[in-house]
Amino acid sequence: MAAQLDLQTLGIVFGSRPDIVAGIQQAADTPARTTLFNNIVSYVYEQLASASDPDGPASKRRRVDVAQNHPHAQANGHGSTTPAPSTASGGDAALTDPVLLEIKDVSVTAPQRKKYDLCFTRNFLYARAPGTSVPAPGMVYAWKDIEHAFYLPVPDKSQVQYNYVLLPRDSYLPATKQAVANGDKLQVPEPLVFTVPATAPKPGSIAGPSAKTAEAVSDTYSSLFHWALTTSMRTAGNHACQLIASDPKLFHSVVRQSHRPNEKAVHVKAFRGSKDGFLFFLPTGILWGFKKPLLFLPLDRIVAVSYTNVLRTTFNMVVELDTDIPGCAAGSIEKEVEFGMLDQEDYQGIDENYVRRHGLADRSMAEQRKAKRELAENKRHAAGQDPAAGQGDGETMTELERAAREEEQRLQDEEDEMEEDYDPGSESDSEGEGSSSDGEEDDGEEVDENGDDDLENDG
Template sequence: MEAIHVAFGHDTALCDRILAAAKENRDQMQLFVDIAKYMSQYMSGKRAPDEDTTPAPDAKKRKTQASNASTASAVASPAPALNLTTTLNQKDVTNVLFSVPETSFAVPQRKKMTVQLAADPQRLEEGALRVVHEGSGINLAVPFSRIEQVFCLPVPEKATRQWNFVIFANQTLDLKTGDRAMEAEQIVWTMPETAPVNVKAASGFEPLDVDTYVTSTMRSLSACMLGHGKSVIIPNEQEFASAIPQSHRKGEAAYHVKAHKGSKDGYLFFLSVGIVWAFKKPLALFTFENIESISYTSVLQRTFNIVITTMPDPITGDKQDIEFSMLDQADFAGIDTYVKRHDLNDASMAADRRAKKLNINPKPKTEATDGDTTGTAAAEDDDDEMTELQKAEQALQDQEDEEEEDYDPGSEGESEGSGSDSEGEEGGGKGGGDDDEEVEEFDDEDEE
């Protein structure tokens, strides 16, 4: 990123905006670097302007180019508002196709606001999701093209069925100012499984008779995102379901795992595109392509931790280790199956992790004769089939068994034992001769 700093370092604000844009569009990183190098060469006089190296156009072409230049200048000049809405058409944004007022939001603010889907029906992919609250003046828009993922997740531990819609975006716009609203690039709102009585919808978006707020919103939002190859993602048992039964909903699968991230409690969801941490700010999404490895730490009898290591940042090259603690051991098998199914690297025993794990002694050697090669080979095969966490748990259990076998009855027992040994030693002279005679008798029998 040195090239960007060299080219634009004189304008700190512009440099920061370029770096932020580069992070959002990592596949275009080389383009940003090339532009920076070009600007550096141009400003230093090493590269001549393009118009100086091309033949002079004739009069007609000059007139056309001048006209185009003036038009381009007018378009490029910053507008007083909506200076970030180049991806949005004003007419599309005001054409509301689906609206649900009085929706309970948790992120970015705890308010009842209106969620809207706005677009031209012929160009749904060019529209936006809007969040509006007239009383406070909130007027946000997330272009469908800027939505990274949308999830619909069941709200845990609620007797009444409710679902949270979770939006991860890489650009949210404040339609009042035209500025980017970075604090609203994660959005969470809650909807009940009840009839959508106050939904306002255009033709083609009306709820069906069997619909709920959840199903009608899912269908409408998926239709708007279809042009970008995306849809609303929900959990399913084929991916992951918790082994812990729900006391308030007997017979129903739970899809969350309770955990802590630092001092904050929350829920992990293991989904078809990655892992979601919700529902408190800041939320987190770990897509498969951004996960380098998943490792396990602090393996105890009832709980364990997982550490998600992210892929190196394309700008800084840094990796992040995000630890989630206090996961219930009952969910280990399901999580481990999920990790293996998606070829996520189980790096539990990596050298840089060992300092954080329990001090588990190596497995005790099994008692076997030199000729018992079959049993040894079978044990090695079993070890190969076990995951690193299972091996750690087995080692921990073996250690506990050893401690029970080595139990010391106490100092009183030691004193009594030493006295018995002394008595045996005193009588050793009398009994020694008899023992020798018995040995001699056995020797005589052998000779015979």
């Protein structure tokens, strides 16, 4: 019988270094190397055991070591520790959380393209390779860190499939080349994207203590993951993130899909530089996928949308972003993002049904969206503090509300002054002075003054 890696001991010894575990698994490609690695792991295990309290099982000693390395860990009442989800997000912390639900053989497309088993714990979601007991490197996600979640049909597939897209905080905005070169975002987990068919899960693909409950909602993969993701985030205290689905009533392409002609496409094809991908115009923002790096541009971060290179068959779309983001280094986020080669047939739908509907073509609306975002952020922060410390936050929120009202009043006053100063008889006298040519298009100038209801369709 061929030698096999001692995965249990390997996980105990190198649980905090999933990259080492993955490297050993990859390098153990011959019986001799497998035996060598087992001997090394066994020796390290014995050294750890001898350096610890000789009384008690080694597995318990290992769990205590993890707790000591993570001072924010909390006792769960059973002698083990559960890490605080807001501070611990690595593979070692996830290993201390018991797996409640395991869904096997799921097709993951990002950050790595491979089939994994997805493990749900109270505080984490992580992927692990079949037959292993430790999370795959870079694929551990704290539930509280997930800021956006989407459920989207997979484009250009004859068989109906769906992508789940989970975006951790600070993982989805376009980083500048300088920020990437400086490694500013290396510590942030990449977005997780996995694909499911429109069928029921295979027999034996669901395991764990919550398997029986999960089977009751497993008519399809979608119903299973909708339940598992939503329940897990709520249990972990993440009530802000909603699972958003694409809505053809909000936006759909007029270009007919040859592979599924009776289904309206909720995406358009577009290029980001030399990479081809798809744009989804969603209730909460614009998503570009599914090539890396995947981008999501929330509505409240968009300053304006304009169009360039408008040709007979294609056009480009430029999205200007608010880059004033707390916690981000100055200049780390791109100011403008351009998407190229959009089909001209979709111009009207994008511009009228989405851009103008949300007031994205009017720069004055950006200040109101920013004020709403700041108010929402303050409310979330205040909810996590004790009432005695909440007075200052209440005052801040009042100031933001006052600032939003003052800005809206200022814009209204300017508009009233322009109407009062307007003299119809002077138009002929000033004709040709400082005016733009008739051929110039003014994208986004005419916006319904009630267009500030930009979150009308937010999920």
